[in-house]
Each structure stands twice: as structure tokens, then as C-alpha cells.
Amino acid sequence: MKTKRVRLGVVGVGSWGRMHIRAYLQHASAELVAICDQDAKRAASTAKEFGVGRYFTSVDEMLAEGLDGISIATPDTAHADIAVKAASQGVHVLVEKPLATTVRECQRMIAAARAKDVYLMVDWHNRWNPAYFYAWQAIRNGELGDISYIYYRLSDTIYVPTKMLPWAGESSVMLFLGSHALDTTCWLVGAKPERVFCQRKEGVLTGQGIPTADMYITLVDFANGATAVIENSWVLPQSSPSLIDHKCEIIGSKGVIYLDPTHDRAIAKYTAKTPAGFPDASFPDIFVTPEIHGRQMGFSVESMYHFVECLRDGKRPLTSGEDGLLNTRLIIAAEESARKGTPVKLRNLDK
Ligand SMILES: NC(=O)c1ccc[n+]([C@@H]2O[C@H](COP(=O)([O-])OP(=O)(O)OC[C@H]3O[C@@H](n4cnc5c(N)ncnc54)[C@H](O)[C@@H]3O)[C@@H](O)[C@H]2O)c1
Structure with a gap:
């Protein structure tokens, strides 16, 4: 033992x-x-x-x-x-x-x-998220054939940048959620990213005095021919039934996988208001950070x-740390692409 x-x-x-x-x-x-x-x-x-x-x-x-x-x-x-x-x-x-x-x-x-x-x-x-682990395993087993496309959405309601994170203006939804999405996507694809093309939308948060973008749409091309489209928003309405909106679709030559880790209706609760003050329909988090009988559970x-x-x-x-460096390079390339309005090639990934 x-x-x-x-x-x-x-x-x-x-x-x-x-x-x-x-x-x-x-x-x-x-x-x-x-x-x-x-x-x-x-x-x-x-x-x-x-x-x-x-x-x-x-x-x-x-x-x-x-x-x-x-x-x-x-x-x-x-x-x-x-x-x-x-x-x-x-x-x-x-x-x-x-x-x-x-x-x-x-x-x-x-x-x-x-x-x-x-x-x-x-x-x-998310590498410990059961849904993603199963998807990763199916890809590695060859069940999906060659992966050609991944759509990945990871967004938060506006509560997160306006009420939860006092430092949202010094960060971005790209750093906060895009980091997760880019890592999970690279892990699923299992090949080097080569090119990033990103668009950034602004206005809602800056209008509330928080100097950060509202959302990013990022296209990543990989060395094995796969392409991913990643969507990260920080301005979903607070009336959304879940604080996080997390979805993924993986398309391969032999099969597809659809993941819905936040709106899968494992539980749907309809009350006048949740204790946190959110209105009516609610899909409470039961997979990421649930507390069960006083014990912290979830992946x-x-x-x-x-x-x-x-x-x-x-x-x-x-x-x-090397995964972390690649991830930060992707985030910086996405910002550069959004600024220039053109795709950005990733170079010197091993340095
Ligand atoms: N893995 C996830 O899904 C997940 C979820 C939420 C947050 N995060 C990450 O966790 C980190 C913290 O986020 P948070 O939401 O807990 O933020 P927070 O603002 O709630 O907490 C940050 C804490 O760090 C303290 N702090 C700041 N600078 C410090 C320093 N130099 N030395 C010591 N203490 C310092 C602050 O006083 C504060 O108590 C961020 O990097 C965030 O992206 C990850």
C-alpha cells in the first residue's frame, strides 16, 4: 500500500x-x-x-x-x-x-x-471530463477514422466577467475559456496546430467599463488536415439555464461524436428563482463541481x-508546461489574427 x-x-x-x-x-x-x-x-x-x-x-x-x-x-x-x-x-x-x-x-x-x-x-x-475522455478514447481506438472537423463551444454568462472575476478586464474570455477549449481540441486531434484565424467581437463588456472582448471565433488548422472552429463568449444572458454553455461535435471519416456536457438534461429544475438569484429553468452543474453530502465531487x-x-x-x-506554452502561443496567435484580420501561421513551436 x-x-x-x-x-x-x-x-x-x-x-x-x-x-x-x-x-x-x-x-x-x-x-x-x-x-x-x-x-x-x-x-x-x-x-x-x-x-x-x-x-x-x-x-x-x-x-x-x-x-x-x-x-x-x-x-x-x-x-x-x-x-x-x-x-x-x-x-x-x-x-x-x-x-x-x-x-x-x-x-x-x-x-x-x-x-x-x-x-x-x-x-x-476537461481531460478528466468523462464525456471528453470517452471521445478521446474513441478517436484513439480509430472508431471515428480520420478526424476532419471539431466544433467546440465553451462560453459563460455575463455574470462571470461582470460579477465573479474582479480581474476580467486584465484577462479575456480567450485566456479564461479559450485556453480550455484549445487544449481539449489539441488533445483530441493529436496533431500540431499550424494556422490560426480568429475574429473578435467587442462592445458589451467595454460598454460596462470592463476593457475586454465579448467573444472570439477561432479557426485552427492542424498538420493532419483537421480543422477546428472554437467559439468563446463571455456575454451570454444571465437568464441562460446554465452558467456555462459547453458543446462539441467531432466529425471523422468513419463516425461522429456529439458532446453536450452542460445542457444534457440529466436534471432540469424549474423554480421561480435559484438561491443564487437566477430565473426559472436551470440545468445545475452536476459534473464539474457538484458538492454531494458535503464532499467536493465532479471531474x-x-x-x-x-x-x-x-x-x-x-x-x-x-x-x-510544454502543453501550456503551445496553448499560450495559440492564444497570442489568435489575438494577432483578430487584430490583423488575416490568418497567422504558427512557427518555432518547439522553442
Ligand atoms: N480550471 C478551471 O476551470 C478554472 C475555473 C475558475 C478559475 N480558474 C483559474 O484559476 C485562477 C484563479 O481564478 P479565481 O476565479 O479563483 O480568481 P479569484 O479572483 O477568485 O482569486 C484569486 C486570488 O488570488 C489572490 N492573489 C492575486 N495575486 C496574488 C499573488 N501574487 N500572491 C498571492 N495571492 C494572490 C487574490 O487575492 C485572490 O484571492 C485563474 O487563473 C483562473 O483562470 C480555473
Whole structure:
């Protein structure tokens, strides 16, 4: 039996950092030693709420606790320095998506992890999403033949950029959701992306004083001849029956797969208002982050459990810093394409 408990910390204990905390508290091989947040009040209250013994506002002080690994769940633009600091001290890193917002930052993170031979895993939990895993397996088994087309929609209601994320204006729906969509698509296709053509729509969020685009439509061509169209919107109405709208269609030479992970009617609830104030019809999330009898369930904690088990067993995680760099390159190419109005070729992907 494997008995080693992995000593862990979480940096950034906002809405998603709490998920990391819960995952580590639940996993039998994990010991959540400390948490860290630059907001001292939040660090203290979160430590009290979850019974975490040590809390800090300084990453350096937290790292002095002698940790095996840390999760980084700070805003999208604040991942790199923390990851480099941890990796340079021989601490494994699970970083929230996107790995970082610039190529240079991704390269620094990868170099720091390589220098100390520590893991740099990116939290793309859709690789643990049962529907996507089945689709990926069917593709790998040859059941679909050659993949020619993927349509991938991952969007949020306007609640997310206007009420949930205080830093939405410093990020984008491309970084926040496009990162997931691009990673899952590349993973499904299993070939190198070669060209990106993207259109960006703006106006609704900037009109509300949030300087970020409303949506992106991104076409990606792959080296094996497959093409993907990815749609990411941050302005779906709050009256939508689900906070997230997630759909995918995969067309191959021998078969097709349709995925509907958010509106599949596993449950449809019709009430005057949900406790969160959303109107009538509601398809509550029961697959990503459901809480069942007080336990955090759903596939979002599976990627975090995977990180724990990789550290415990000395296995390399299923996602890497190199995947993160490719993902950020795609996002930057999409922005460039949207700005210029022309397709952008991807070059030097191995550097
Ligand atoms: N995997 C997913 O599906 C998923 C879902 C939601 C968010 N995320 C990602 O998780 C990250 C955090 O998102 P969130 O929604 O929890 O944001 P949030 O704003 O709720 O929380 C971020 C926290 O980080 C703290 N922080 C900021 N800079 C810091 C620093 N330098 N050092 C220490 N603490 C710092 C803030 O005080 C805040 O408490 C983002 O990268 C986001 O894209 C991923």
C-alpha cells in the first residue's frame, strides 16, 4: 500500500483556489500544510474555515514550510513569478490555466521546472471530463477514422466577467475559456496546430467599463488536415439555464461524436428563482463541481488528485508546461489574427 503523504500548499485562495483546498483536504495521500493569499483577511478567514494550520501573504514564507508541491490559483496574469519561485526551490507546481499570458513567462516557468526536474502541470480538467475522455478514447481506438472537423463551444454568462472575476478586464474570455477549449481540441486531434484565424467581437463588456472582448471565433488548422472552429463568449444572458454553455461535435471519416456536457438534461429544475438569484429553468452543474453530502465531487477535483498521485508515485502528469506554452502561443496567435484580420501561421513551436 502507498502510504506517503504529499505536503502541499495553495497560492491564491479565491473561488478556484478553494477547489484546490478541498481536493487536497479530501485526498488520503495529501496533506494541506499551508495556504497563501496576498489578501491577508482572505488568507486568515479561509485558513479558519478549512482548518488549515498555516497561512501566509508571502509565497517565500509559505515555501519555507518544506512543501513537495503547490497549486497556483492566482489571476491569469499572476502565475509565472510564483511558479518560477517554487520550481527553483525544487517544489512541484500545479498551475491554473492558462499557464501564463506571455510566451516569455511560459518559457521561464518551463526552464525553472527543467532545471530542478520538477513537474509543471496545467489544470486543464476537461481531460478528466468523462464525456471528453470517452471521445478521446474513441478517436484513439480509430472508431471515428480520420478526424476532419471539431466544433467546440465553451462560453459563460455575463455574470462571470461582470460579477465573479474582479480581474476580467486584465484577462479575456480567450485566456479564461479559450485556453480550455484549445487544449481539449489539441488533445483530441493529436496533431500540431499550424494556422490560426480568429475574429473578435467587442462592445458589451467595454460598454460596462470592463476593457475586454465579448467573444472570439477561432479557426485552427492542424498538420493532419483537421480543422477546428472554437467559439468563446463571455456575454451570454444571465437568464441562460446554465452558467456555462459547453458543446462539441467531432466529425471523422468513419463516425461522429456529439458532446453536450452542460445542457444534457440529466436534471432540469424549474423554480421561480435559484438561491443564487437566477430565473426559472436551470440545468445545475452536476459534473464539474457538484458538492454531494458535503464532499467536493465532479471531474474538476480529479486533475488535482492526479497531481497528488503523480507526486506520490513519481509519475509524470498528463499535462505539461510544454502543453501550456503551445496553448499560450495559440492564444497570442489568435489575438494577432483578430487584430490583423488575416490568418497567422504558427512557427518555432518547439522553442
Ligand atoms: N480550471 C478551471 O476551470 C478554472 C475555473 C475558475 C478559475 N480558474 C483559474 O484559476 C485562477 C484563479 O481564478 P479565481 O476565479 O479563483 O480568481 P479569484 O479572483 O477568485 O482569486 C484569486 C486570488 O488570488 C489572490 N492573489 C492575486 N495575486 C496574488 C499573488 N501574487 N500572491 C498571492 N495571492 C494572490 C487574490 O487575492 C485572490 O484571492 C485563474 O487563473 C483562473 O483562470 C480555473
